[in-house]
Amino acid sequence: MDAFFLQQLINGLTLGAVYGLIAIGYTMVYGIIGMINFAHGEVYMISAYLCAIGLALLASFGIQSFPLLIFGTLIFTVAVTAVYGWAIERIAYRPLRNSTRLAPLISAIGMSLILQNYVQLSQGPNQQGIPTLLSGVLRFHVDDGVVQITLTKIFILVAAVGGMGVLTWIIQFTRLGRICRATQQDRRMASILGINTNRVISLVFVIGASMAGLAGVLVTMNYGTFDFYAGFIIGIKAFTAAVLGGIGSLPGAMLGGLLLGVAEAQFAGLVNSDYKDVFSFSLLVVILIFRPQGLLGRPVVAKV
DSSP states (O other): OOHHHHHHHHHHHHHHHHHHHHHHHHHHHHHHHSOOOTTHHHHHHHHHHHHHHHHHHHHHTTOOOHHHHHHHHHHHHHHHHHHHHHHHIIIIIGGGTTSOTHHHHHHHHHHHHHHHHHHHHHHOSSOEEOOOSSOOEEEEEETTEEEEEEHHHHHHHHHHHHHHHHHHHHHHHSHHHHHHHHHHHOHHHHHHTTOOHHHHHHHHHHHHHHHHHHHHHHHHHHHOEEOTTHHHHHHHHHHHHHHHHOTTOHHHHHHHHHHHHHHHHHHHHHTOGGGHHHHHHHHHHHHHHHOTTOSSOOOOOOOO
């Protein structure tokens, strides 16, 4: 296998894993209430700032060990982003749940703009960053070339797959997961059977925000820089990944993210990086023409 192709494949898988984590938030919210949380990308953006704040707080206490730093930062970031997810549901969605479908959409866009400007005013418009936490590179000789993967990318892949695995296990094999699936299938019947659907919907927003928080920490570790506008583009890409894999399907969200990341990386490396976004959305259009429900989504059957 060509070394350059393999290198771009590794880069694409790393990027796609992050897309998949963020896409989980979109797909879970849509699966429960049938609406898109367009403020989800800003939750990811906030998690990048929280990652830097968490690292600074831990370093101020003299903690230098990487496992302690990253574990403490993950707990802090995921916990705070979960609160943001809960607040978005309570403020932007719950009061409008029984209104027209357009009202929550406009509310979510407004919440996205509020969060962007809130971070810009509180943290400043300039790009910020963190130092490299995990150094080291693994190199492999392939044919006449060299393929390298940083320890940070390995950590991202392991953490992303681990987070997805834990979440899938919770949804498929726990009481909490059965409650979520029941609410997704028929919210009214679930309420009649005694399930607190309002609490389930809030929980879904919390879980989605937590996954975005995890993604924010991983991306910040990899690239080191971020700004108040970082959530817009990656949020659109993650939403594209969710639709590509089949919105409403957790495995579809991760599959769509990986496919989108690999396609972007290969196109950027082999053709032109300036048009990688055009290629990504063109790929989405082509797939939806032949499979409108996405790769792992279920076809919608109209009720007669």
